[in-house]
Amino acid sequence: MKFKGIIFDLDGTLVNSLEDISDAMNTVLKGLNYPTHTYDTYQYFIGSGLRNLVSKALPATNNSDDQIEICFECMVNEYREMCTVKTKPYEGILELLENLNSQNIKMAVFSNKADELTKKIASEIFPNSFDTAVGLSTEELKKPNPFEAVEISKNWNLKPEEILFVGDSDIDMKTAINANMFPVGVTWGYRTEDELKNSGAKAIINNASELIDIL
Incomplete structure (x- = not known):
């Protein structure tokens, strides 16, 4: 698919x-x-x-x-x-997003960071890159609750299984599974490759450009 x-x-x-x-x-x-x-x-x-x-x-x-x-x-x-003093994109992320935008791939951010701060960072560091950026508005909707991810898929008119969910933690992999999306773990973040695999990652990438291969 x-x-x-x-x-x-x-x-x-x-x-x-x-x-x-x-x-x-x-x-x-x-x-x-x-x-x-x-x-x-x-x-x-x-x-x-x-x-x-x-x-x-x-x-x-x-x-x-x-x-x-x-x-x-x-x-x-x-x-x-x-929140944007020392915060920087990881290597290859800006090029990846530019490539994905050129292919008309729909993209969103879903974070457990407070919604206000998620939107601020996404808009300031990645202007015009994402259809939406959603953070935490209430504890009940915190990942691995898939509610917000499923809402994004509905807004895109896509089936969940047509969407990659990319993250660096077990929580992200569990969110992807709960939403029936394809979980992709990245190894440059805050958790280990073993943690990602053990929590359900179906693919592991070591640099941003490898995401294109999965697409």
């Missing part, structure tokens, strides 16, 4: 946003005199939304629901101001 659309994860797939996310959270932690974390540690905090990241970053002794909510609001405020 010829694939006619692609849904991309954002962080760890299209852009390396690790440092901006980490810097924002560490700013909040420093303000509270809590221990901060390294970029390597934050690599494993990313993927399930910023609220979940905040929970993982806070000390176990200061991890109540109220504290998480307060720090989440502070973190989002910090991150909103710096």
Whole structure:
């Protein structure tokens, strides 16, 4: 079957946003005199939304629901101001998107990052590249819930099985499977190839241009 659309994860797939996310959270932690974390540690905090990241970053002794909510609001405020300071596309991504656009392949972004921030990053770093960019609006719709992915397929008038779902984490692969889309794992992001394979990836790519081969 010829694939006619692609849904991309954002962080760890299209852009390396690790440092901006980490810097924002560490700013909040420093303000509270809590221990901060390294970029390597934050690599494993990313993927399930910023609220979940905040929970993982806070000390176990200061991890109540109220504290998480307060720090989440502070973190989002910090991150909103710096979300495109160090964040950059991965190697080959801009060329890939240009190639796909020339072939009239439908493209969208679906992220567990807050919807406002997802749209901001996608529009500023990849202007006019995507039909839509959808982030997290409510915890109930967080990946691996496939609802938003299926809604994108409906808006495109495509069957889910005509769509590639490209991501760097187990959550992305599970989302693809739940949506009945073709899961493609990328190895340049925040997770390992074994994790991608074990969570259902049907294809693994090591550089952006390999996605054209799958199409």
